[in-house]
Amino acid sequence: MRRPTPLLSAAGALCLLAAGLVGPLTPVAASTAGSGGSIQGLQRVGTVNLRGLPGATVPQAGVRARPEADKQAQQASVALPDPATVPVTRLHAGATGFSGLNAVQSGRLNGFDVEPPDQGLCAYQGTVMEQVNLAVRVYTDRGTALTRPVSLNAFFGQAAPYDPATKRYGPFLSDPRCYHDAQTGRWYSTVLSIDVNARTGDLGRHSSLLIAVSATSDPTGDYAIFAVDTTDNGKGGGPRLANCPCFGDQPRLGADANGIYVSTDIYPIQGLFDSNGGGLYAVSKTGLAAAASGSGAMPPVVSIHVGATKVDGHPANALQPAQTPPGGSYAPDTEYFLNTPDFNGFATMGGQGAHAVVLWALTGTSSLGTATPRVTLTHAMLPSQPYAPPVPARQRSGPHPLGASQNEPLPRIESNDDRMQQVVYNGGMLASALNTGIGTGRTASRDGIAWFVVRPGATSGGGVTGTVARQGYVAVDGGSVVFPAIAVNASGAGAMVFTLSGAGYYPSAAYTGFTMASGAGGSVHANGIGAAPADGFTCYPPYSDGACRWGDYSAAVAQDASTIVMATEYIPGPRDTNSNWGTFATRYTP
Numbered sequence: 001m002r003r004p005t006p007l008l009s010a011a012g013a014l015c016l017l018a019a020g021l022v023g024p025l026t027p028v029a030a031s032t033a034g035s036g037g038s039i040q041g042l043q044r045v046g047t048v049n050l051r052g053l054p055g056a057t058v059p060q061a062g063v064r065a066r067p068e069a070d071k072q073a074q075q076a077s078v079a080l081p082d083p084a085t086v087p088v089t090r091l092h093a094g095a096t097g098f099s100g101l102n103a104v105q106s107g108r109l110n111g112f113d114v115e116p117p118d119q120g121l122c123a124y125q126g127t128v129m130e131q132v133n134l135a136v137r138v139y140t141d142r143g144t145a146l147t148r149p150v151s152l153n154a155f156f157g158q159a160a161p162y163d164p165a166t167k168r169y170g171p172f173l174s175d176p177r178c179y180h181d182a183q184t185g186r187w188y189s190t191v192l193s194i195d196v197n198a199r200t201g202d203l204g205r206h207s208s209l210l211i212a213v214s215a216t217s218d219p220t221g222d223y224a225i226f227a228v229d230t231t232d233n234g235k236g237g238g239p240r241l242a243n244c245p246c247f248g249d250q251p252r253l254g255a256d257a258n259g260i261y262v263s264t265d266i267y268p269i270q271g272l273f274d275s276n277g278g279g280l281y282a283v284s285k286t287g288l289a290a291a292a293s294g295s296g297a298m299p300p301v302v303s304i305h306v307g308a309t310k311v312d313g314h315p316a317n318a319l320q321p322a323q324t325p326p327g328g329s330y331a332p333d334t335e336y337f338l339n340t341p342d343f344n345g346f347a348t349m350g351g352q353g354a355h356a357v358v359l360w361a362l363t364g365t366s367s368l369g370t371a372t373p374r375v376t377l378t379h380a381m382l383p384s385q386p387y388a389p390p391v392p393a394r395q396r397s398g399p400h401p402l403g404a405s406q407n408e409p410l411p412r413i414e415s416n417d418d419r420m421q422q423v424v425y426n427g428g429m430l431a432s433a434l435n436t437g438i439g440t441g442r443t444a445s446r447d448g449i450a451w452f453v454v455r456p457g458a459t460s461g462g463g464v465t466g467t468v469a470r471q472g473y474v475a476v477d478g479g480s481v482v483f484p485a486i487a488v489n490a491s492g493a494g495a496m497v498f499t500l501s502g503a504g505y506y507p508s509a510a511y512t513g514f515t516m517a518s519g520a521g522g523s524v525h526a527n528g529i530g531a532a533p534a535d536g537f538t539c540y541p542p543y544s545d546g547a548c549r550w551g552d553y554s555a556a557v558a559q560d561a562s563t564i565v566m567a568t569e570y571i572p573g574p575r576d577t578n579s580n581w582g583t584f585a586t587r588y589t590p
Contacts, residue, residue: 037302039301040301042226042300048155050138054150056109057108064110064115076388080441081385083474086523088500089525101137115537115548117132120176121557126559132176133173142587155223158210170198188255189223190211194208207229207245207248210227226291244268258366259282259335260283260284260285261282263280264279277317283368314341316358323422328425328488336359336360336425338430353388353418357468359454364376379464385468387450388436390437391443392547394480397533406540411546411547415435416483429455430455448476483552483569487558488564494513506570509567510525527584554569562589565587565588
């Protein structure tokens with residue numbers, strides 16, 4: 001196990017993670033909710049108005065990075081895929097794009113630079129909300145800004161991460177996601193939080209999942225902020241797990257006709273690398289919407305320790321919940337998830353490849369709207385094409401002033417691992433994709449994408465069934481493609497977005513067409529062309545040993561019955577001393 005990356009440097013002090021100042025939650029009487037679940041309380045912790053939040057800048061006080069284990073190139077346990085490549089072209093008819101949030105904006109809002117950004121994105125009928133570490137902004141789908149950039153901490157009603165005037169630490173929030181729900185007409189956002197000592201910035205002993213829900217259909221207006229206890233030390237209604245107090249890493253956000261679902265990976269706040277597997281939180285979306293507008297009581301939250309289930313000998317983790325496009329068909333009384341049996345630990349640890357995907361079904365979701373929800377979670381292993389641990393991706397040589405000032409060579413960009421990325425459900429099918437190493441032999445030379453279309457079967461009796469109906473790869477000659485996200489419209493046509501990088505490419509935003517009927521096909525289109533190499537502080541010691549932290553995920557969504565909006569990290573022009581990342585959003589009509 002390698003050294004974790006320090007997370008905050010301010011006034012010479014280092015800490016691993018600074019997070020939310022939400023107080024302890026009042027537990028409710030626990031009751032079973034199927035599959036070992038329990039009922040937790042939901043606490044309302046504040047209200048914000050996005051238009052009214054300040055966009056003021058603050059003095060820079062250092063840098064902050066999400067912790068990770070330094071990654072070694074790993075030998076795959078499966079034969080590496082060596083797929084045919086497709087050509088790279090520029091933007092084509094049917095797509096437009098614009099630059100989104102960047103490191104300079106986030107740094108000025110929060111008082112320090114943050115890496116990686118982690119792409120949150122949601123959209124509906126011409127309006128787009130973008131969230132990253134640590135900023136939020138709303139645009140039209142043509143790129144016209146509707147709000148100022150706002151600190152993510154302010155959006156979730158939390159104190160500033162560091163106040164230079166008082167020299168006190170506030171929450172460190174991480175891994176934002178957002179989702180617009182066409183049924184309720186509301187905007188839902190999630191982020192993880194861990195308490196800190198306000199005077200020292202040291203880690204606390206309590207964590208939360210924060211949920212922001214718009215009070216109306218206006219994404220620039222009022223939001224109610226809720227919290228669910230994720231400490232998992234037997235308090236707050238959650239389970240009592242080993243090595244806790246814990247926190248829920250990488251909360252992943254999905255929805256069906258009945259509920260909002262957040263999947264996390266459970267790690268000790270102090271230990272970081274002793275995984276308890278995954279956690280799952282399910283709550284009525286109409287109940288959340290009513291509570292946000294003040295017209296209903298707090299809905300119960302079903303909490304399930306997914307890690308209690310072993311998959312291929314490891315605690316199950318990294319479940320990706322599905323989302324359904326506007327006008328698309330929901331699964332009856334069921335939310336689906338996909339993950340892989342190739343267990344991956346904190347950030348980039350673990351994994352040797354696999355040749356299967358895992359389908360999960362949470363049935364009984366209509367009961368989430370009652371006072372006593374009863375849901376059941378089951379899973380099935382489905383044979384698939386092979387995939388393998390990815391390797392850090394090369395990037396085109398160019399000016400890297402931060403690295404040059406430290407006599408460091410041109411870095412690569414981190415591709416993390418082969419866990420499942422964003423899942424979309426429509427027309428009785430699920431689609432998703434993941435990073436995979438590609439090449440010959442057992443050690444990858446570059447990265448591609450493995451994609452899957454899964455057909456769920458019956459969920460009656462003892463569990464769920466299903467098959468991998470279609471599958472394939474995306475690869476380009478002489479380069480890597482990493483961090484895919486798939487979205488389709490109600491007709492099942494859409495796109496897959498990702499970052500493109502290689503000896504001939506600065507890190508760029510790119511995409512390819514995707515349909516539920518045939519999967520990915522055709523050229524890779526580089527629409528957000530990178531202007532320089534990645535050259536941020538996480539590219540170099542003491543934060544890494546030669547690979548830059550990159551956005552741990554991209555995002556894509558159907559904003560109406562036909563049009564896709566998607567975004568990922570790339571390198572634009574603006575930079576400050578410590579960082580130069582940016583995001584690029586694309587509007588695409590298949």
